[in-house]
Amino acid sequence: MIEQIRGGLTAPLGFRCGTACSGIKNPKATRLDTALIVSDAPCASAATFTSNAVKAAPVRLSMTHLKAGKIQAVVLNSGNANACTGPMGMEIARRMAEAAGDRVGLKARQVLVCSTGRIGIPLPLPRIEKGLKALTLGRTSSRKCARSIMTSDTFPKEISCLVSTANGAFRIGAIAKGAGMIDPNMATMLCVITTDAVVSQPVLRKLLRTAVESSFNRITIDGDMSTNDTVIALANGASGVTPQPEDLLEALDAVTQTLARQIVLDGEGVTKFIAIEVQGARTARDARRAAEAVANSTLVKCAWAGGDPNWGRIMDALGYSGAKLQEDRVQISYENLPLVQDGLAAITPWKKLKSIAARKEFTITIDLALGSGTHTVWTTDLTQEFVRLNLSE
Amino acid sequence: MIEQIRGGLTAPLGFRCGTACSGIKNPKATRLDTALIVSDAPCASAATFTSNAVKAAPVRLSMTHLKAGKIQAVVLNSGNANACTGPMGMEIARRMAEAAGDRVGLKARQVLVCSTGRIGIPLPLPRIEKGLKALTLGRTSSRKCARSIMTSDTFPKEISCLVSTANGAFRIGAIAKGAGMIDPNMATMLCVITTDAVVSQPVLRKLLRTAVESSFNRITIDGDMSTNDTVIALANGASGVTPQPEDLLEALDAVTQTLARQIVLDGEGVTKFIAIEVQGARTARDARRAAEAVANSTLVKCAWAGGDPNWGRIMDALGYSGAKLQEDRVQISYENLPLVQDGLAAITPWKKLKSIAARKEFTITIDLALGSGTHTVWTTDLTQEFVRLNLSE
Numbered sequence: 001m002i003e004q005i006r007g008g009l010t011a012p013l014g015f016r017c018g019t020a021c022s023g024i025k026n027p028k029a030t031r032l033d034t035a036l037i038v039s040d041a042p043c044a045s046a047a048t049f050t051s052n053a054v055k056a057a058p059v060r061l062s063m064t065h066l067k068a069g070k071i072q073a074v075v076l077n078s079g080n081a082n083a084c085t086g087p088m089g090m091e092i093a094r095r096m097a098e099a100a101g102d103r104v105g106l107k108a109r110q111v112l113v114c115s116t117g118r119i120g121i122p123l124p125l126p127r128i129e130k131g132l133k134a135l136t137l138g139r140t141s142s143r144k145c146a147r148s149i150m151t152s153d154t155f156p157k158e159i160s161c162l163v164s165t166a167n168g169a170f171r172i173g174a175i176a177k178g179a180g181m182i183d184p185n186m187a188t189m190l191c192v193i194t195t196d197a198v199v200s201q202p203v204l205r206k207l208l209r210t211a212v213e214s215s216f217n218r219i220t221i222d223g224d225m226s227t228n229d230t231v232i233a234l235a236n237g238a239s240g241v242t243p244q245p246e247d248l249l250e251a252l253d254a255v256t257q258t259l260a261r262q263i264v265l266d267g268e269g270v271t272k273f274i275a276i277e278v279q280g281a282r283t284a285r286d287a288r289r290a291a292e293a294v295a296n297s298t299l300v301k302c303a304w305a306g307g308d309p310n311w312g313r314i315m316d317a318l319g320y321s322g323a324k325l326q327e328d329r330v331q332i333s334y335e336n337l338p339l340v341q342d343g344l345a346a347i348t349p350w351k352k353l354k355s356i357a358a359r360k361e362f363t364i365t366i367d368l369a370l371g372s373g374t375h376t377v378w379t380t381d382l383t384q385e386f387v388r389l390n391l392s393e
Numbered sequence: 394m395i396e397q398i399r400g401g402l403t404a405p406l407g408f409r410c411g412t413a414c415s416g417i418k419n420p421k422a423t424r425l426d427t428a429l430i431v432s433d434a435p436c437a438s439a440a441t442f443t444s445n446a447v448k449a450a451p452v453r454l455s456m457t458h459l460k461a462g463k464i465q466a467v468v469l470n471s472g473n474a475n476a477c478t479g480p481m482g483m484e485i486a487r488r489m490a491e492a493a494g495d496r497v498g499l500k501a502r503q504v505l506v507c508s509t510g511r512i513g514i515p516l517p518l519p520r521i522e523k524g525l526k527a528l529t530l531g532r533t534s535s536r537k538c539a540r541s542i543m544t545s546d547t548f549p550k551e552i553s554c555l556v557s558t559a560n561g562a563f564r565i566g567a568i569a570k571g572a573g574m575i576d577p578n579m580a581t582m583l584c585v586i587t588t589d590a591v592v593s594q595p596v597l598r599k600l601l602r603t604a605v606e607s608s609f610n611r612i613t614i615d616g617d618m619s620t621n622d623t624v625i626a627l628a629n630g631a632s633g634v635t636p637q638p639e640d641l642l643e644a645l646d647a648v649t650q651t652l653a654r655q656i657v658l659d660g661e662g663v664t665k666f667i668a669i670e671v672q673g674a675r676t677a678r679d680a681r682r683a684a685e686a687v688a689n690s691t692l693v694k695c696a697w698a699g700g701d702p703n704w705g706r707i708m709d710a711l712g713y714s715g716a717k718l719q720e721d722r723v724q725i726s727y728e729n730l731p732l733v734q735d736g737l738a739a740i741t742p743w744k745k746l747k748s749i750a751a752r753k754e755f756t757i758t759i760d761l762a763l764g765s766g767t768h769t770v771w772t773t774d775l776t777q778e779f780v781r782l783n784l785s786e
Binding site: 051052053054055083084085086118119120121226227298299302303305306308311312315316318319320323324325327328340342343344345382383384386387388390391 | 444445446447448476477478479511512513514619620691692695696698699701704705708709711712713716717718720721733735736737738775776777779780781783784
């Protein structure tokens, strides 16, 4: 049984965290921009990173640290992504891990690093070093951590749960920040998950990959993929409870899916949350192509912004998706109302379809009737407000 | 030597055309919506069609006719795309070819058909049949033809040239209509080219493919690809002049590139024309991926709308394009001003870059420095006006 509890990152036993106003963007600012999360004991650790070929320095550093050591801390900052910063950026990321390690008596390689914010600008390391020295670690700062990594997000994203299993109860907590590329460059999807469950590193890595696949890898707001995207899971075993892998996966799913949803709903200029469920594709890959083509079509997304249950644009997107398609087999429905039947306009009254497209949330089901491939994507509308927010820095 | 002349489609000898107000959308309307283009003699013919798996009935019919016969006429309509209309749509397209053929004493299979406008709605055939009977063919209606196929276009697109070669002079003319998916569904890129040059069908087909590759296949406005896109070339040989293939290609390039440019500039809500020139990619395919990722990035296009010479979003798009990339080799420039050098922000004063990004037209050159692959794409900014225009039907 999964029950929501308070505490965020520090709901699980044996984790502490703290934040600071390092003044990364502006030394005089009093905005939280630095966070440190520490486990009392070494953790089984797992992470997934952006597949963008242009990877920020902290991503490349964290990939190395993850391979090497027993991770015990994560340091994060907003205001500067330390991306496209060359060898100097790598050196700064390394020193940031070192400063975080020094603060809590760990080696640099036991620390993962996440940065988000402006790209191509040197990260002012001394300010972060000062911020890290000043911060207080405790068990009440998770929400402030969630706040400190916000960029264009309008609310902090946090969740924590108590998970009761046949083997005993453990806790899981997480913070995240959303996508939407801004200021003037890219923001980033970041997520840190803590748990006091006992789990081996290989199992945690496998479960995290699976959970990310059906949460963060399902969401698309602007179709762009950041240089800094990172999801980290740390399991310190402090509960002494070893859950069945399926129980831990269920907990990871609950946490990552809740946060992924929050990220979509908090996307720039977003007014709608839309699930695209493709079924009956020849292969799973085809299903993914079809779902992503529809979810990323500028024109389909504009229609949703206007509350228009447009089907021509959806058929068109399916047509160029690269998925195998037989036009006269395609079935599309908004919630349970048929929109397209056998490739032709369904007889559902337009007014009924419009009333669904006017909702803040709805699901579109697309059946290609060619096989058993399925894939779901969560997407949004595309509004004038989104364009306005992204006109420039 | 290529010299622009008057006459459009009927600048070449032996072509006539005419238009009608068939009232396709509204029987009472007086808007031109039907066009017929006829050659006095059978033509060498070539065409390229949308690669969308969802192909409109007229596209499928024209593909068949092109394979079978000596094409001598093209019938076009706006107001209804006859797409996603099932077997009935095919029958209507066939009858439309028949009606056009009857009008000028040709067999249905000698006629190609193009439709653009709303999708999923039965095309009112009797109205077109009536329109075709009423129209007058002559050598002064090319501009009206260009006007009759407009949907969201704001101006008719037409060009004609006199081409003087060592073998003698011939003429080439063309009309086109633009992209931008509208009303409520998709519009379409259509282009009909006429020439009185003597050319064999295989050569014309090869040359048209080449010309389309560096014109219409280079443009992207909204990243969506219509169900109806068609480019047709008819060569009736009436000049008696057989140009060298390179001379005919030059003429085709001049005509298609001019129209492609006009289409981009007339895109919905477009305020800028931007050429993305990728060079130094590992392969031509990589160059294309890189250019298209940048040209289609919602965030990059929003930045241009704001006159922001954003480079982070461009690096990001290159990173996820799938093209092989080495971050520290990437060079990007706006016109001749370096924006990114060796993957890092160039030292060019930002003010200078902004003055280029503020222009109505500029070229961005991206050198991946990994090989000799090149590709150019013409694209636009993405404005609030575009979203507004596409909110619904």
